[in-house]
Amino acid sequence: MPELRQNLATRDWVIIANERAKRPHDYIEPERHLTTDTQPFYDPTCPFCPGGEELDLEIERLPETGPWQTRVVDNKFPALSKEGELTRTFDGVHRCIFGLGYHEIVVEHPRHNTTLALMTPAEIRVVLQTFYNRGWAITRDPRMEQIIYFKNHGVRAGATLKHPHSQIIALPVVPNTIRHRIEEARRYFDDNGECVYCVMMQDELQKGVRIVEANEHFVAFVLYAASSPFHIWIVPRQHSVSFLYAQKDALADLAHILHNMLRRLFLGLRDPNYNLVIRTAPVKEISNDYLHWYVTIIPRLSRTAGFELGSGMFINPSLPEESAAFLREVNI
Amino acid sequence: MPELRQNLATRDWVIIANERAKRPHDYIEPERHLTTDTQPFYDPTCPFCPGGEELDLEIERLPETGPWQTRVVDNKFPALSKEGELTRTFDGVHRCIFGLGYHEIVVEHPRHNTTLALMTPAEIRVVLQTFYNRGWAITRDPRMEQIIYFKNHGVRAGATLKHPHSQIIALPVVPNTIRHRIEEARRYFDDNGECVYCVMMQDELQKGVRIVEANEHFVAFVLYAASSPFHIWIVPRQHSVSFLYAQKDALADLAHILHNMLRRLFLGLRDPNYNLVIRTAPVKEISNDYLHWYVTIIPRLSRTAGFELGSGMFINPSLPEESAAFLREVNI
Numbered sequence: 001m002p003e004l005r006q007n008l009a010t011r012d013w014v015i016i017a018n019e020r021a022k023r024p025h026d027y028i029e030p031e032r033h034l035t036t037d038t039q040p041f042y043d044p045t046c047p048f049c050p051g052g053e054e055l056d057l058e059i060e061r062l063p064e065t066g067p068w069q070t071r072v073v074d075n076k077f078p079a080l081s082k083e084g085e086l087t088r089t090f091d092g093v094h095r096c097i098f099g100l101g102y103h104e105i106v107v108e109h110p111r112h113n114t115t116l117a118l119m120t121p122a123e124i125r126v127v128l129q130t131f132y133n134r135g136w137a138i139t140r141d142p143r144m145e146q147i148i149y150f151k152n153h154g155v156r157a158g159a160t161l162k163h164p165h166s167q168i169i170a171l172p173v174v175p176n177t178i179r180h181r182i183e184e185a186r187r188y189f190d191d192n193g194e195c196v197y198c199v200m201m202q203d204e205l206q207k208g209v210r211i212v213e214a215n216e217h218f219v220a221f222v223l224y225a226a227s228s229p230f231h232i233w234i235v236p237r238q239h240s241v242s243f244l245y246a247q248k249d250a251l252a253d254l255a256h257i258l259h260n261m262l263r264r265l266f267l268g269l270r271d272p273n274y275n276l277v278i279r280t281a282p283v284k285e286i287s288n289d290y291l292h293w294y295v296t297i298i299p300r301l302s303r304t305a306g307f308e309l310g311s312g313m314f315i316n317p318s319l320p321e322e323s324a325a326f327l328r329e330v331n332i
Numbered sequence: 333m334p335e336l337r338q339n340l341a342t343r344d345w346v347i348i349a350n351e352r353a354k355r356p357h358d359y360i361e362p363e364r365h366l367t368t369d370t371q372p373f374y375d376p377t378c379p380f381c382p383g384g385e386e387l388d389l390e391i392e393r394l395p396e397t398g399p400w401q402t403r404v405v406d407n408k409f410p411a412l413s414k415e416g417e418l419t420r421t422f423d424g425v426h427r428c429i430f431g432l433g434y435h436e437i438v439v440e441h442p443r444h445n446t447t448l449a450l451m452t453p454a455e456i457r458v459v460l461q462t463f464y465n466r467g468w469a470i471t472r473d474p475r476m477e478q479i480i481y482f483k484n485h486g487v488r489a490g491a492t493l494k495h496p497h498s499q500i501i502a503l504p505v506v507p508n509t510i511r512h513r514i515e516e517a518r519r520y521f522d523d524n525g526e527c528v529y530c531v532m533m534q535d536e537l538q539k540g541v542r543i544v545e546a547n548e549h550f551v552a553f554v555l556y557a558a559s560s561p562f563h564i565w566i567v568p569r570q571h572s573v574s575f576l577y578a579q580k581d582a583l584a585d586l587a588h589i590l591h592n593m594l595r596r597l598f599l600g601l602r603d604p605n606y607n608l609v610i611r612t613a614p615v616k617e618i619s620n621d622y623l624h625w626y627v628t629i630i631p632r633l634s635r636t637a638g639f640e641l642g643s644g645m646f647i648n649p650s651l652p653e654e655s656a657a658f659l660r661e662v663n664i
Contacts, residue, residue, distance in 0.1 A: 006426075015431060078334075080334050183609025277641055309482070
């Protein structure tokens with residue numbers, strides 16, 4: 001029978017529609033369209049492949065000398081402008097801020113036809129280090145309020161270029177949705193004296209049914225109120241508001257668990273399209289007791305339509321406990 | 333230069349990314365894939381075509397006697413269950429409600445290969461009357477809190493069946509997003525003593541640049557902070573919290589303006605995929621000074637990706653003022 005489940009942290013409801021339930025294997029991509037099969041190792045026309053680098057757009061690279069593994073470049077068609085003044089206008093009805101911000105591309109690997117799921121944990125560690133470096137650099141710009149680190153993998157997830165890459169957007173405002181999440185977390189802390197994310201993570205560890213894996217610093221599970229099939233959270237065990245305050249050895253652990261989780265999806269569901277987001281506190285929230293950063297992976301296996309636009313709620317036709325069991329069993 | 337614009341009613345920011353701006357004609361579907369060209373007038377295998385009706389699922393039809401124009405049927409694979417008891421459980425972490433609710437299909441026309449944009453205003457009026465009748469019937473169920481009336485047109489908008497239809501979902505909760513909108517509207521009223529939607533509509537009428545058309549009861553415009561290209565609001569001039577409290581002659585006027593707006597999209601952009609939602613107050617909010625129902629049309633011309641999932645904000649690569657001018661000029 002269908003259930004409405006509530007995410008304790010965000011208070012968002014989701015419909016778990018067992019009536020129309022699909023089993024985990026129903027989500028396996030019917031036709032193999034793995035990047036490695038359809039794309040060349042190297043594409044001379046690709047601006048992200050070695051040899052074709054647009055050096056004028058480059059911000060940094062790792063390692064700094066010798067052949068690079070990651071490069072950060074300005075988006076050639078940025079949504080926001082790095083130059084200009086942060087003007088604000090309000091005429092009583094229209095509130096407008098000049099679109100000042102950062103829009104950067106993280107090229108994750110020199111190889112054209114690879115993807116995070118096929119990289120080594122050490123290589124993923126370098127990608128995370130690149131996020132970390134850029135996050136700190138942007139944090140020094142006092143005009144920036146929020147950094148969104150994200151990855152679009154596959155066309156259905158919004159990717160337009162094949163070469164493995166992520167993006168970083170920095171905004172001069174804290175988005176409304178993030179403010180609402182902060183308010184909910186603060187309210188939970190007021191009521192209970194605990195971080196709601198810590199509570200959820202501890203509960204998942206105790207119950208075990210939705211856990212996929214865990215290591216010294218991180219816990220990965222399918223969400224109780226997963227808004228779509230295989231909706232995953234990777235939560236640091238240590239309470240901290242921001243990815244930028246993660247310890248150095250935590251990054252290596254995050255690379256490991258990310259590698260394993262993405263391999264489970266890649267092998268189990270045959271390279272599904274997905275979005276990955278690092279959800280982290282506003283730049284100027286350095287520390288508090290109620291916010292907790294984490295990584296979310298959202299495979300794009302269902303479509304949002306009028307109901308989701310009208311209600312802000314999601315219909316998930318899969319059972320989170322079954323999805324977790326399926327992912328646990330993938331032989332990585 | 334890019335701008336961040338704020339929707340005064342919801343306080344959501346949107347990035348108007350002029351740097352990557354597309355002109356209105358860039359959104360015209362390059363290949364004509366009009367329903368009328370690719371689908372038969374009548375499909376004997378379609379459960380919504382006359383002759384194939386699944387009568388056991390039927391809830392009502394209009395007109396009640398003679399050949400029908402609209403039929404309401406239970407969704408064969410409903411997201412929610414009409415039967416059962418509204419149980420709630422909370423163990424301290426997991427809040428769950430039994431998935432009680434309505435999930436109905438409104439078959440809009442007997443003809444398989446038509447669409448709202450090709451129907452007459454009188455036919456669209458019958459579709460709206462069907463929404464209205466079902467809305468009132470569901471409102472009498474005291475367990476229901478919110479009704480979402482919506483339409484998915486085209487695959488990219490989430491439609492799985494070709495035959496023209498809309499959907500109605502009734503929920504035993506008021507979704508979080510809708511609560512946030514109510515709170516924002518109430519706060520605006522507290523501060524200013526006016527309905528924020530009335531203020532926005534009056535301002536659009538005065539400025540004119542984003543107005544597409546208006547009639548005695550309704551005003552249709554492209555939103556100042558449009559979250560995607562050609563994002564349209566159709567707002568009733570008379571303040572009212574709910575679609576169900578619209579006057580009878582207002583429905584005829586809504587049918588006219590909806591007909592014209594959908595024809596502008598159909599002819600101007602060549603039958604784009606779109607979602608349509610009637611945004612209306614929770615069932616038990618009968619009247620107040622701050623909420624205002626309206627219809628929104630969201631053509632699916634851009635994709636949501638990691639940035640939108642991570643921030644709740646949207647990047648709109650088109651200029652709302654240009655979109656409105658383009659739609660005004662379509663010869664309907």
